[in-house]
Amino acid sequence: MSFYFAIVGTKDNPIYEAEFGTSKQGGDGVARFREEQRSMNQFIVHSSLDIVEEVQWATPTMYMKCVDKFNNLQVSCFLTAGNIKFLLLHDQKADDAIRQFFTDVYDLYTKTLMNPFYEVDMRITSGVFDGKVKQAAKKYL
Amino acid sequence: MQRGDSLNSPFVPFSPNPSIQQGTPTSTPPLKHTLSSSTSSNLRYSSSRKSIYDRHLNRSQRSELSKASFAFLFGEMVQYAQKRVNGIADLEKKLNLHGYSIGQRLLELLLWREGRSAKRETRILGILQFITTTVYRSIFNKPADGLEKSRDNEDEYMLIDNDPMVNSYISVPKEMSQLNCAAFVAGIIEAVLDGCLFPGRVTAHSVPTEQLPAKTVFLIKFDESVIERESVLG
Amino acid sequence: MSATKAARVGEDVWKTRIDKVNAELVTLTYGSIVAQLCRDFEGDYLEVNKQLEKMGYNIGLRLIEDFLAKTNMGKCANFRETAETIAKVGFKVFLNITPTVANWTTDNKQFSLIFEENPLADFVELPDDGRAQNELWYSNMLCGVLRGTLEMVQMQVDAHFASDILRGNEVTEMRVTLVRIIDDELPPGED
Numbered sequence: 215m216s217f218y219f220a221i222v223g224t225k226d227n228p229i230y231e232a233e234f235g236t237s238k239q240g241g242d243g244v245a246r247f248r249e250e251q252r253s254m255n256q257f258i259v260h261s262s263l264d265i266v267e268e269v270q271w272a273t274p275t276m277y278m279k280c281v282d283k284f285n286n287l288q289v290s291c292f293l294t295a296g297n298i299k300f301l302l303l304h305d306q307k308a309d310d311a312i313r314q315f316f317t318d319v320y321d322l323y324t325k326t327l328m329n330p331f332y333e334v335d336m337r338i339t340s341g342v343f344d345g346k347v348k349q350a351a352k353k354y355l
Numbered sequence: 356m357q358r359g360d361s362l363n364s365p366f367v368p369f370s371p372n373p374s375i376q377q378g379t380p381t382s383t384p385p386l387k388h389t390l391s392s393s394t395s396s397n398l399r400y401s402s403s404r405k406s407i408y409d410r411h412l413n414r415s416q417r418s419e420l421s422k423a424s425f426a427f428l429f430g431e432m433v434q435y436a437q438k439r440v441n442g443i444a445d446l447e448k449k450l451n452l453h454g455y456s457i458g459q460r461l462l463e464l465l466l467w468r469e470g471r472s473a474k475r476e477t478r479i480l481g482i483l484q485f486i487t488t489t490v491y492r493s494i495f496n497k498p499a500d501g502l503e504k505s506r507d508n509e510d511e512y513m514l515i516d517n518d519p520m521v522n523s524y525i526s527v528p529k530e531m532s533q534l535n536c537a538a539f540v541a542g543i544i545e546a547v548l549d550g551c552l553f554p555g556r557v558t559a560h561s562v563p564t565e566q567l568p569a570k571t572v573f574l575i576k577f578d579e580s581v582i583e584r585e586s587v588l589g
Numbered sequence: 590m591s592a593t594k595a596a597r598v599g600e601d602v603w604k605t606r607i608d609k610v611n612a613e614l615v616t617l618t619y620g621s622i623v624a625q626l627c628r629d630f631e632g633d634y635l636e637v638n639k640q641l642e643k644m645g646y647n648i649g650l651r652l653i654e655d656f657l658a659k660t661n662m663g664k665c666a667n668f669r670e671t672a673e674t675i676a677k678v679g680f681k682v683f684l685n686i687t688p689t690v691a692n693w694t695t696d697n698k699q700f701s702l703i704f705e706e707n708p709l710a711d712f713v714e715l716p717d718d719g720r721a722q723n724e725l726w727y728s729n730m731l732c733g734v735l736r737g738t739l740e741m742v743q744m745q746v747d748a749h750f751a752s753d754i755l756r757g758n759e760v761t762e763m764r765v766t767l768v769r770i771i772d773d774e775l776p777p778g779e780d
Contacts, residue, residue, distance in 0.1 A: 274474035295466035296550035324467045328712035330620025342406045399757025407714045418612035424683045425610045427648045457617040
């Protein structure tokens with residue numbers, strides 16, 4: 215099982231992206247997307263933004279579970295208070311695990327934002343942030 | 356490895372934060388990142404302190420400092436801004452921007468702290484109540500004194516503060532007597548509204564009465580899109 | 590006044606005579622100021638340091654009156670007492686922290702303040718641009734505050750940071766040096 219994760223800013227701009235493979239059931243944590251699949255990932259996630267923008271007014275929750283499907287892939291979404299979107303592309307249902315992953319990332323995002331030198335919509339380039347997101351992925355996904 | 360840099364992304368490229376006023380140098384201290392160094396940090400960390408990601412977000416939740424510290428800091432912020440602007444309106448805009456930057460951070464922090472039960476506001480009344488209670492309480496230790504809807508204009512609401520802390524502790528020099536430091540608070544409110552996708556303008560107005568000489572009204576004027584959406588949501 | 594007595598005074602005043610405010614509001618406000626300076630000076634961190642020091646100095650000139658009014662402290666007998674008063678009363682009453690006084694020189698004219706906590710720097714990480722960590726003293730306003738405050742009580746001091754956790758150092762340490770006592774007959778700055 216491979217995952218593609220993106221954090222999208224308020225202007226539909228990507229501020230962070232990563233790939234993981236599952237660490238469950240003997241998985242080694244390395245993503246295995248076929249090359250063709252790779253370029254599709256961004257498009258799938260991007261197009262799901264339209265759906266997020268609609269759905270977000272119908273529900274007050276931050277964790278929006280599966281918002282879009284494409285073939286065998288699903289896009290799950292977490293929307294922060296400031297309208298920053300965490301989008302996870304995955305091929306199997308794993309609601310609770312994904313929720314926990316998003317919760318950890320929300321903690322990391324908020325810490326990033328509390329830094330006065332970080333502005334909303336800036337790319338997140340911290341190596342520590344990247345490491346911790348991957349740690350969370352390893353833990354839950 | 357962050358792949359976004361290497362692929363031709365369909366995403367709109369990063370655009371500057373609206374809180375950075377037009378006309379100011381757009382070069383924020385650059386985060387110089389080439390592909391190769393995008394994940395390796397050049398930052399040094401003390402062995403005792405590690406990074407901001409290791410510090411718990413609730414650590415300073417109940418911490419207090421003296422009001423005087425805030426007053427002195429705020430006063431200096433005003434003094435500094437005053438030297439770089441032309442006139443009161445500009446100065447209030449600068450204060451608004453500072454407030455805006457704080458409001459953006461406060462919004463995420465407050466929602467994060469609500470934990471699993473956190474919910475995003477989707478209705479005008481909801482977001483305004485969030486501001487008058489949760490946001491106000493976290494900064495000023497008390498809720499706002501009132502919330503009213505304009506009788507004449509569908510897109511206007513008023514948040515009332517009988518004695519804004521920023522005005523009570525700041526002594527404004529006589530030549531700046533028209534300055535309303537509550538523009539700072541207006542910025543905080545505006546940031547929360549913007550962040551939650553209720554865009555609008557927030558301005559601070561002094562409306563002194565005999566009993567309440569420092570009474571201030573924050574006029575919130577929502578964008579048309581907000582009013583439209585609100586009526587669609589029914 | 591001994592260190593313990595100063596600590597007691599600081600605690601007491603903090604508990605009974607100080608109006609308090611949410612610390613995070615101050616942290617965020619200070620952060621916004623520093624970030625704004627970095628934008629205004631286009632990343633010239635040395636200028637930012639100077640500006641922060643100057644702002645602190647302006648604050649210090651006014652802060653002393655507030656401090657004396659709240660604490661009713663009399664004149665310090667010597668520079669060692671001044672140091673303890675700054676650390677245990679001054680910082681306590683304004684920032685609710687008590688940095689440690691250490692590393693005195695043998696002539697008793699220079700000491701360090703070691704900050705275990707620094708509310709101004711909470712949540713902060715310096716820009717990863719290869720320069721900030723070598724050039725910016727994030728909390729430099731505090732140095733100016735000390736300089737301004739002490740000037741108002743007839744002491745000309747130099748205060749500067751020697752190390753900062755934000756720079757990856759092990760501690761945050763400010764070095765304070767008594768340059769000279771400002772004689773009443775001579776205006777400060779003249780010899």
